[in-house]
Amino acid sequence: xxxxxxxxxxxxxxxxxxxxxxxxxxxxxxxxxxxxxxxxxxxxxxxxxxxxxxxxxxxxxxxxxxxxxxxxxxxxxxxxxxxxxxxxxxxxxxxxxxxxxxxxxxxxxxxxxxxxxxxxxxxxxxxxxxxxxxxxxxxxxxxxxxxxxxxxxxxxxxxxxxxxxxxxxxxxxxxxxxxxxxxxxxxxxxxxxxxxxxxxxxxxxxxxxxxxxxxxxxxxxxxxxxxxxxxxxxxxxxxxxxxxxxxxxxxxxxxxxxxxxxxxxxxxxxxx
Amino acid sequence: xxxxxxxxxxxxxxxxxxxxxxxxxxxxxxxxxxxxxxxxxxxxxxxxxxxxxxxxxxxxxxxxxxxxxxxxxxxxxxxxxxxxxxxxxxxxxxxxxxxxxxxxxxxxxxxxxxxxxxxxxxxxxxxxxxxxxxxxxxxxxxxxxxxxxxxxxxxxxxxxxxxxxxxxxxxxxxxxxxxxxxxxxxxxxxxxxxxxxxxxxxxxxxxxxxxxxxxxxxxxxxxxxxxxxxxxxxxxxxxxxxxxxxxxxxxxxxxxxxxxxxxxxxxxxxxx
Numbered sequence: 314x315x316x317x318x319x320x321x322x323x324x325x326x327x328x329x330x331x332x333x334x335x336x337x338x339x340x341x342x343x344x345x346x347x348x349x350x351x352x353x354x355x356x357x358x359x360x361x362x363x364x365x366x367x368x369x370x371x372x373x374x375x376x377x378x379x380x381x382x383x384x385x386x387x388x389x390x391x392x393x394x395x396x397x398x399x400x401x402x403x404x405x406x407x408x409x410x411x412x413x414x415x416x417x418x419x420x421x422x423x424x425x426x427x428x429x430x431x432x433x434x435x436x437x438x439x440x441x442x443x444x445x446x447x448x449x450x451x452x453x454x455x456x457x458x459x460x461x462x463x464x465x466x467x468x469x470x471x472x473x474x475x476x477x478x479x480x481x482x483x484x485x486x487x488x489x490x491x492x493x494x495x496x497x498x499x500x501x502x503x504x505x506x507x508x509x510x511x512x513x514x515x516x517x518x519x520x521x522x523x524x525x526x527x528x529x530x531x532x533x534x535x536x537x538x539x540x541x542x543x544x545x546x547x548x549x550x551x552x553x554x555x556x557x558x559x560x561x562x563x564x565x566x567x568x569x570x571x572x573x574x575x576x577x578x579x580x581x582x583x584x585x
Numbered sequence: 586x587x588x589x590x591x592x593x594x595x596x597x598x599x600x601x602x603x604x605x606x607x608x609x610x611x612x613x614x615x616x617x618x619x620x621x622x623x624x625x626x627x628x629x630x631x632x633x634x635x636x637x638x639x640x641x642x643x644x645x646x647x648x649x650x651x652x653x654x655x656x657x658x659x660x661x662x663x664x665x666x667x668x669x670x671x672x673x674x675x676x677x678x679x680x681x682x683x684x685x686x687x688x689x690x691x692x693x694x695x696x697x698x699x700x701x702x703x704x705x706x707x708x709x710x711x712x713x714x715x716x717x718x719x720x721x722x723x724x725x726x727x728x729x730x731x732x733x734x735x736x737x738x739x740x741x742x743x744x745x746x747x748x749x750x751x752x753x754x755x756x757x758x759x760x761x762x763x764x765x766x767x768x769x770x771x772x773x774x775x776x777x778x779x780x781x782x783x784x785x786x787x788x789x790x791x792x793x794x795x796x797x798x799x800x801x802x803x804x805x806x807x808x809x810x811x812x813x814x815x816x817x818x819x820x821x822x823x824x825x826x827x828x829x830x831x832x833x834x835x836x837x838x839x840x841x842x843x844x845x846x847x848x849x850x851x852x853x854x855x856x857x
Contacts, residue, residue, distance in 0.1 A: 326603070326604045326606055326818060327601065327602065327603050327604065327818065328601070328602040328814075328817050328818050329599065329600070329601055329602075330599065330600040330601075330602070330814070331598070331599050332598045332599065334598055418855040418856065420855055423855060425855065432769065432770070433768070433769040442803075492805070495767065495768075495806075496705070496767075496768050496849075496854060496855070496856035496857075497704065497705040497848065497849055497854060497856065497857070498704070498776065498806060498809065498847050498848060498849060499786060499804065499806065499846065499847050499848065499849050500785075500786050500787075500804045500805050500806030500807075500809065500847065501804065501805050501806065502774075502805070502806050502809050502810055502813065503810070504770065513772075514771060514772050515772075531714075532771065532772045532773065533764070533772050533773050533774070533816060534767075534770060534771065534772030534773065534774050535772075537770065537772065537774050537813070538774055538775070538813045538814070538816045538817055539817070541774065541809070541810045541813035541814060542600075542602070542810070542813060542814035542817055544805060544810045545600050545810055545811070545814055545831070545834050546598060546599065546600050546833075559817070561818075562817050574771065575770050575771050575772065576769065576770060576771065577768075577769055577770060577771050582768060582769060583690040583692055583695060583697065583768070584690065584768035584769065584856050585768075585769070
């Protein structure tokens with residue numbers, strides 16, 4: 314074997330994923346930053362400079378009151394057609410279409426769309442698990458209920474960042490994550506739908522490998538890696554742990570852009 | 586807000602990602618388990634029961650001597666045609682075709698195939714970064730060199746697991762990862778191509794959400810989440826850190842299968 318090397322200076326040698334325990338079920342109007350800051354403080358978890366806080370989109374959406382009573386949704390003809398094809402509730406399909414710019418694929422049990430925010434996902438990210446609204450909201454409708462994604466997740470991330478800075482004295486980077494299915498592979502992984510305070514992509518182009526050969530496939534999706542890593546500690550079922558602190562990732566120089574930097578342009582996508 | 590909950594019992598509250606530092610550039614014939622065990626021992630990192638060790642496919646492939654001298658590859662007509670379309674080296678394309686069962690998409694700069702192992706990826710996972718062989722191998726050829734994926738990554742993972750158990754006294758779970766591009770999203774993330782000692786999928790179906798509603802999209806790709814998480818500490822450029830220990834993930838009951846459990850069957854894939 315040849316000489317040892319110290320690895321990539323962009324990468325930390327140790328990263329911690331810390332679930333913030335005891336975050337309650339969030340309800341519309343809750344100050345999410347205050348809720349997370351209080352839950353962290355309750356276990357003596359103090360945010361540090363360089364921390365990244367990953368929060369499921371669903372928690373943000375609940376705080377923003379993105380509940381829709383399906384009884385109030387009137388499906389159009391396109392929704393009825395796609396509902397027949399997919400076997401889904403026509404009212405849900407109508408909501409999906411309203412949240413989308415294009416249908417990518419539809420089949421039995423599957424409706425994959427390009428969301429108006431630019432990413433491609435099943436059912437426009439609209440969820441019916443853990444979508445039950447609190448009593449005050451439920452009393453205004455018949456249901457069943459669905460929960461839309463946050464209206465502007467990058468803006469939600471920026472607000473959460475500012476709120477946590479006000480509460481904790483440091484501004485963590487924020488990733489708002491959602492569970493995405495994928496072509497080719499079974500099972501969901503967390504992907505970023507909102508980003509604040511860190512470049513969503515890590516660009517190694519122009520650097521060389523150990524042997525001096527320029528690196529090729531070397532743009533890595535940092536924000537998606539963070540979202541997927543947070544899955545390892547964030548409970549999907551209970552979601553009592555609403556936030557995950559990722560500590561020790563070296564945040565590199567780069568373009569601080571919104572999550573849209575992660576979305577391939579349709580003209581450059583071989584699969585859309 | 587309503588009552589707090591303790592989150593998903595399947596998930597740990599804290600997970601550590603620990604890069605094993607100082608792992609040297611691996612060469613054909615090296616005993617990878619011994620190399621990793623020695624590098625870990627050198628920094629007093631002792632493997633524990635429940636640890637998962639994530640190793641890049643490239644490191645495994647180097648140890649297995651999967652170097653190919655492109656000067657020895659004679660491109661067939663199909664390779665020549667695809668090389669013209671993609672702008673890639675016809676010899677590389679020929680290798681890609683030999684490693685694949687089907688071409689999924691081909692375009693300028695892009696050749697996406699279904700690998701004979703079942704996953705879909707660019708260039709059949711064949712890499713030319715960090716693919717330079719050691720002197721003894723290089724002396725037998727002209728180059729340039731390419732590095733194929735391990736021949737049977739699940740078997741490689743099982744061997745590594747047994748070797749680490751022999752060296753360290755505990756058998757960690759193993760994930761062999763590769764950097765995959767993705768439809769719809771920019772940038773690569775780590776995905777599992779070999780698995781030993783853990784169920785690659787985590788299945789929440791049949792469980793209920795906080796409100797008693799059955800969970801829907803609830804198969805999560807644990808092995809892929811582990812591979813993506815390891816990206817946060819594993820250097821892509823230097824790759825001096827060849828292994829990442831993931832500590833604290835609760836390995837749940839489930840089917841211990843190979844990585845193929847992660848690959849969608851072609852008949853069930855809307856995008857192939």
